Amino acid sequence: xxxxxxxxxxxxxxxxxxxxxxxxxxxxxxxxxxxxxxxxxxxxxxxxxxxxxxxxxxxxxxxxxxxxxxxxxxxxxxxxxxxxxxxxxxxxxxxxxxxxxxxxxxxxxxxxxxxxxxxxxxxxxxxxxxxxxxxxxxxxxxxxxxxxxxxxxxxxxxxxxxxxxxxxxxxxxxxxxxxxxxxxxxxxxxxxxxx
Numbered sequence: 001x002x003x004x005x006x007x008x009x010x011x012x013x014x015x016x017x018x019x020x021x022x023x024x025x026x027x028x029x030x031x032x033x034x035x036x037x038x039x040x041x042x043x044x045x046x047x048x049x050x051x052x053x054x055x056x057x058x059x060x061x062x063x064x065x066x067x068x069x070x071x072x073x074x075x076x077x078x079x080x081x082x083x084x085x086x087x088x089x090x091x092x093x094x095x096x097x098x099x100x101x102x103x104x105x106x107x108x109x110x111x112x113x114x115x116x117x118x119x120x121x122x123x124x125x126x127x128x129x130x131x132x133x134x135x136x137x138x139x140x141x142x143x144x145x146x147x148x149x150x151x152x153x154x155x156x157x158x159x160x161x162x163x164x165x166x167x168x169x170x171x172x173x174x175x176x177x178x179x180x181x182x183x184x185x186x187x188x189x190x191x192x193x194x195x
Contacts, residue, residue, distance in 0.1 A: 028088030109149035113171035
């Protein structure tokens, strides 16, 4: 009995699809859902590592994790951190609804300065004096900037796969400061929060 090449190809293709499908069953998927712009632009950390802002973590950037317990933290300037322990099982897709609550301790300064950013890539996390305040695209373009209290400020930009950029600036009251930079790619995929 002679097996036709088309039948062999079909059998091989079916086997390959099954193996690929089984390979995906090792990891669990975490999907984050946010109802408002505040949630969708909040930064996401898993087990202490920054991944990006909530709205971009889907499609090719979806969150795939090994089975087990993971620490989820979602942060936004002026809001209380959303923190959860998430338990994922192999092949499971879990949806977490993120809701951010205003931080009652946050007070806008009476006198301010403005920092406008032009950063490439714009999805980089922005830290002001060691605190996450958003991603660079939120503070660039028409009508968008970071409003801060005047004085000495430390600014860090971080993104997995890029070297962390850090600078310090002394801002006078009502000063408008423009920060322009292109982050440099690195061979190190992990990112830690600046101190």
